[in-house]
Amino acid sequence: MKTVFSPRHVGHSGNVELDTNAIVAAYEKPSRAQIIRERVEAVGLGPVIEPNAHDLSTARKIHAHDYLDFLESVYPQWLAAGHSGTAMPYVWPTRGVRADVPPTSIEGRIGYYAFDAGATFVAGTWDAVKSSHDSALSAARLVQAGERAAFALCRPPGHHAGSNFAGGYCYINNAAVAAQFFRDNGAKRVTILDVDYHHGNGTQQIFYARADVQVLNLHADPLQEYPYFLGHADETGSGAGEGFNHNFPLPLGTAWEGWSAALDSACDLVAAYAPDALIVSLGVDTFERDPISKFRLTSSDYPKIGARIARLGLPTLFVMEGGYAVEEIGINAVGVLTGFEQD
Numbered sequence: 001m002k003t004v005f006s007p008r009h010v011g012h013s014g015n016v017e018l019d020t021n022a023i024v025a026a027y028e029k030p031s032r033a034q035i036i037r038e039r040v041e042a043v044g045l046g047p048v049i050e051p052n053a054h055d056l057s058t059a060r061k062i063h064a065h066d067y068l069d070f071l072e073s074v075y076p077q078w079l080a081a082g083h084s085g086t087a088m089p090y091v092w093p094t095r096g097v098r099a100d101v102p103p104t105s106i107e108g109r110i111g112y113y114a115f116d117a118g119a120t121f122v123a124g125t126w127d128a129v130k131s132s133h134d135s136a137l138s139a140a141r142l143v144q145a146g147e148r149a150a151f152a153l154c155r156p157p158g159h160h161a162g163s164n165f166a167g168g169y170c171y172i173n174n175a176a177v178a179a180q181f182f183r184d185n186g187a188k189r190v191t192i193l194d195v196d197y198h199h200g201n202g203t204q205q206i207f208y209a210r211a212d213v214q215v216l217n218l219h220a221d222p223l224q225e226y227p228y229f230l231g232h233a234d235e236t237g238s239g240a241g242e243g244f245n246h247n248f249p250l251p252l253g254t255a256w257e258g259w260s261a262a263l264d265s266a267c268d269l270v271a272a273y274a275p276d277a278l279i280v281s282l283g284v285d286t287f288e289r290d291p292i293s294k295f296r297l298t299s300s301d302y303p304k305i306g307a308r309i310a311r312l313g314l315p316t317l318f319v320m321e322g323g324y325a326v327e328e329i330g331i332n333a334v335g336v337l338t339g340f341e342q343d
């Protein structure tokens, strides 16, 4: 399969993040994408191509216009306010406040459009976000044009970004944009299967009331793990979307036996929905040595994930999400793709 990858992701670098008791270098760093790209080439997965530029018209169908305008303007406004370095929020709207009035000051705006401190901005962030979005759309176009599968090597990731909020290293929801693209180009039903360790709260929020995009999430139980406030099993969709959202929260320490049983259940739901296209939000932070996660998948498990997904027999777009064990991230992410192709 082809990989779509933009070198412009590197402008999103040098960010810091809040760790438990310190400000540290962000775990979501450029070497992640570089190492995956090198592994794609080492195993001969297929050509690596750069994305075509796309406008934001598809993104505007799933993200609020003012939110996208914010993403583009936040860093210049941060500089204009006399700040430098990593732009990071420190105050967020919560219960009982005015959610309808975006502040004008940059300190207020950056918190208004986020749910945590994890979506930070540096000078190259918007260009990287835009290029990641372009990679998802270019790879989706390959699948829409008839390829069995394609790999969008997106960085930064997207699944925590909702219709009008950033967080968890995510800005534009690349998988959600791709799903909307498939819907706008002939697909009647689209499924997003999110196998990242963390619940894809943004993806769930975007499609929660829609029946045309089925969303399935396998992740660490939000009672115990980030992003904490969404991802329970009783969240099944609302209105017309009732019955089209499925969560599989799993206990910390889950290894292949428990994880693959959930994958089998999710695949049964995909088959029953019979989508025209499948999008896999591909996180490999389920790995036993991931520095911020607590599942126990091994490198030999990732090809089995790909093989199971291939058995669905659907046009499939893989969209890169998380994974922070940088040394093994290439082996694990590309392992899913080779497992898919060898099935």
Ligand code: OKP
Pocket: 018, 019, 020, 118, 157, 160, 168, 169, 196, 197, 198, 226, 283, 285, 292, 321, 322, 323
């Ligand atoms: C993004 B993706 C603080 C850890 C905060 C945020 C995790 C974001 C994960 N010590 N963790 O889903 O891989």
Ligand code: ZN
Pocket: 196, 197, 198, 283, 285, 322, 323
């Ligand atoms: Zn994750």
